[in-house]
Amino acid sequence: MKTLISQILKLYLALTFAYVAPARAEIEDMMGATQDGQRIQVIVKLRQGMSVLRRENSASISEQKRAVADAVRAAEPVLRQMGLGIDTQFATLPFVGVTVDRAQMVKLLERSEVAGIYFNAKERKVQTVPLTPNNGIERAQLASSVPSIDVSEAWTKGFDGRDTTIAVIDGGFRTSHPMLAGKVVDEACFSADDPKFDTYTQCPSGKTPEIRAGAASKCPAGSTRCDHGTHVASIAVGNDGTNFGVARAAKLLPIDVFSEVRSITDCSPDPSPCELTDALTVLKGLDYVNQVAAKYNIVAVNLSLGGSSKEGFCDTDPRREVIEMLRAKGVATTAATGNESQTGKINPPSCVASAVAVGASNDGVAVASFSNVSSATDLMAPGVSIRAASGQSNGFVTISGTSMAAPHAAGAFAIIRSALPAKTVDEIEQAFKSTGLKTTRTDSNIVVAKIQVNKAILRLQGRDKRNFNNVLSSNFASQYQAFLRFQNDSAQAGKVTVIMRDAGSGQAIGTWTSPDIPARASSQFDIGELEAKSLATIENTPIQSSVRPFYNLEVESTVPGYMQHIVWAINAGVLTNLTACADGLSDDSRTLLNVHSSQIDGYPSRIRIVNTGTATEPGVLNFYNAVNGRSIGAYTTPDIPPNGSLEITLERIEALVPELQDLKITDNTRSYQYNVRLEGLTGYAQHIIENTRSGVSLDMSPKCDLGVR
Numbered sequence: 102m103k104t105l106i107s108q109i110l111k112l113y114l115a116l117t118f119a120y121v122a123p124a125r126a127e128i129e130d131m132m133g134a135t136q137d138g139q140r141i142q143v144i145v146k147l148r149q150g151m152s153v154l155r156r157e158n159s160a161s162i163s164e165q166k167r168a169v170a171d172a173v174r175a176a177e178p179v180l181r182q183m184g185l186g187i188d189t190q191f192a193t194l195p196f197v198g199v200t201v202d203r204a205q206m207v208k209l210l211e212r213s214e215v216a217g218i219y220f221n222a223k224e225r226k227v228q229t230v231p232l233t234p235n236n237g238i239e240r241a242q243l244a245s246s247v248p249s250i251d252v253s254e255a256w257t258k259g260f261d262g263r264d265t266t267i268a269v270i271d272g273g274f275r276t277s278h279p280m281l282a283g284k285v286v287d288e289a290c291f292s293a294d295d296p297k298f299d300t301y302t303q304c305p306s307g308k309t310p311e312i313r314a315g316a317a318s319k320c321p322a323g324s325t326r327c328d329h330g331t332h333v334a335s336i337a338v339g340n341d342g343t344n345f346g347v348a349r350a351a352k353l354l355p356i357d358v359f360s361e362v363r364s365i366t367d368c369s370p371d372p373s374p375c376e377l378t379d380a381l382t383v384l385k386g387l388d389y390v391n392q393v394a395a396k397y398n399i400v401a402v403n404l405s406l407g408g409s410s411k412e413g414f415c416d417t418d419p420r421r422e423v424i425e426m427l428r429a430k431g432v433a434t435t436a437a438t439g440n441e442s443q444t445g446k447i448n449p450p451s452c453v454a455s456a457v458a459v460g461a462s463n464d465g466v467a468v469a470s471f472s473n474v475s476s477a478t479d480l481m482a483p484g485v486s487i488r489a490a491s492g493q494s495n496g497f498v499t500i501s502g503t504s505m506a507a508p509h510a511a512g513a514f515a516i517i518r519s520a521l522p523a524k525t526v527d528e529i530e531q532a533f534k535s536t537g538l539k540t541t542r543t544d545s546n547i548v549v550a551k552i553q554v555n556k557a558i559l560r561l562q563g564r565d566k567r568n569f570n571n572v573l574s575s576n577f578a579s580q581y582q583a584f585l586r587f588q589n590d591s592a593q594a595g596k597v598t599v600i601m602r603d604a605g606s607g608q609a610i611g612t613w614t615s616p617d618i619p620a621r622a623s624s625q626f627d628i629g630e631l632e633a634k635s636l637a638t639i640e641n642t643p644i645q646s647s648v649r650p651f652y653n654l655e656v657e658s659t660v661p662g663y664m665q666h667i668v669w670a671i672n673a674g675v676l677t678n679l680t681a682c683a684d685g686l687s688d689d690s691r692t693l694l695n696v697h698s699s700q701i702d703g704y705p706s707r708i709r710i711v712n713t714g715t716a717t718e719p720g721v722l723n724f725y726n727a728v729n730g731r732s733i734g735a736y737t738t739p740d741i742p743p744n745g746s747l748e749i750t751l752e753r754i755e756a757l758v759p760e761l762q763d764l765k766i767t768d769n770t771r772s773y774q775y776n777v778r779l780e781g782l783t784g785y786a787q788h789i790i791e792n793t794r795s796g797v798s799l800d801m802s803p804k805c806d807l808g809v810r
Contacts, residue, residue, distance in 0.1 A: 150195025246483035262348025271330030272359030280339035327492030335490035337508035347512025405504035407448030482509035568683035595660030611635030621730030674794035682805035690785035714783030734760030
């Protein structure tokens with residue numbers, strides 16, 4: 102038998118063209134499941150209809166339907182020859198569901214009309230998780246989890262998901278709950294009904310499919326079947342005027358795909374009967390979403406369900422095809438990674454590469470202990486003790502799980518699309534990844550971004566906002582003078598806007614916008630200037646530095662560049678760099694800001710250059726006027742050996758570069774400071790200032806990133 106299976110596998114894989122076929126192990130599992138005359142349900146992909154699945158396909162829904170109908174008509178005679186009937190077919194997907202024995206499986210694998218065969222795996226709602234009481238890390242609620250993904254400012258701008266719809270594929274919804282009332286655009290039920298597999302529909306009419314008002318709302322009194330779906334939906338779009346989900350103005354399309362299953366084997370380890378779905382039924386839900394995506398402006402579909410966890414990507418999952426098709430239409434598929442506390446594995450369908458796999462964090466940046474995380478995880482969102490709508494009453498219930506994290510992400514996509522309708526799923530997902538807070542599990546090196554919605558909007562708008570903490574106020578003016586430096590690293594002028602917050606309370610107390618900063622230039626401002634010129638946010642009262650030692654700043658920049666927090670200790674005569682960035686110091690180690698010319702007495706600069714490459718080579722230092730950004734000259738170093746370094750003073754560089762020497766005499770606009778960039782050499786540069794009065798040398802290189810690169 103093993104030889105026969107091996108021959109079949111070789112033939113099948115040889116006939117597979119451009120699309121991913123089931124893995125060898127999956128085919129062997131299907132063959133094993135049909136032993137002793139047993140029959141299983143499989144999903145068959147028809148080669149004739151594959152063109153409608155191609156990502157670049159721009160066919161209308163009516164064209165897709167015609168192509169799929171043609172593919173099914175062509176396949177029917179082939180299936181009849183093998184004694185097979187079609188259990189299930191789709192409107193826009195070239196798949197059919199059939200029930201096969203071993204011999205029929207072999208025949209299917211041999212047919213050139215077949216592009217893939219997939220086991221119709223059972224799946225369940227991603228289970229909720231009991232938590233240890235009073236666990237300080239794993240404690241959250243909807244009222245705090247939603248602000249933790251940076252939505253509040255987006256809401257104040259009117260970006261709250263309005264004019265968009267989120268589809269939630271789950272198992273039963275209490276659509277009358279105040280959090281969901283008035284939000285439902287339609288309802289659908291695809292709950293399977295197949296007594297030969299001990300599976301019974303939960304659609305209200307007893308027939309499937311059912312698409313009408315109330316179709317997804319079968320919630321028997323005392324039953325828990327609507328708990329999960331209602332909770333998930335309210336996180337994504339809920340709004341009762343007091344309690345809010347993420348996309349609080351978005352609409353909802355609830356889709357019920359869960360059936361009552363009475364098989365003890367299928368329900369295990371849960372008691373029978375239980376509520377399960379399967380890949381075929383979820384495909385039905387996704388097929389329906391594809392049909393109505395344009396009608397309802399669906400921007401995300403949430404799947405808080407799945408099967409057993411897998412390593413890496415699972416692109417042999419048949420749902421990959423429609424998830425890619427939806428993504429190309431601007432519909433993100435957010436999927437929960439699972440709650441088995443695994444590192445390196447996540448549940449399908451979240452492991453499909455084109456899905457947005459969402460793991461769970463707390464309100465901060467701690468990965469939830471229960472959350473599955475792997476290199477295939479795309480985003481993190483809150484999933485710990487989320488208090489949201491109950492499926493059994495008009496009240497609320499607290500549940501934890503990646504099921505709760507995924508709808509946070511679905512709502513976040515809806516907010517972005519309400520703000521920027523033309524942005525693609527790829528662009529939005531990348532913005533979440535590049536602006537999100539970094540999370541990691543201590544037992545891994547996997548780093549995943551936790552969603553920050555408003556920062557992502559700014560990034561997509563070509564703007565950015567960064568946090569800088571504990572900037573000295575002018576309260577210490579007799580001892581310290583604090584400066585903020587902003588460097589514009591672009592080819593055009595730009596501004597920065599600073600929101601000043603009280604460091605103790607976090608309360609916004611004023612906003613200040615800089616004058617234009619020329620390209621390649623730096624502008625330096627005394628903190629007292631920000632205090633004096635800031636537009637107060639509280640009752641137009643001026644900022645009083647005497648009541649606080651520090652500010653926390655949010656800096657929004659229209660151009661890429663850098664920021665530094667520089668402090669001059671007046672009595673000690675020490676100039677030092679106190680730069681600290683909430684997102685971490687800049688990775689740029691080749692750009693140096695405000696390097697002193699030899700005209701500045703008492704604080705001479707020198708530059709260290711390190712060669713980290715494998716060849717002996719020189720470096721080139723390009724100099725720019727720090728005030729106006731004009732290029733003024735370059736210095737080429739002697740050859741520096743691998744792992745070697747060179748240190749040189751600015752006085753020496755000026756003596757060797759005539760343009761710098763001339764500038765000291767003729768350029769009255771400069772402040773005797775340069776911005777310097779290292780080019781050519783594989784390595785990095787360091788800016789050292791010597792405080793001659795105190796005899797202390799300090800590194801002035803650290804800086805924070807600004808703006809979008």
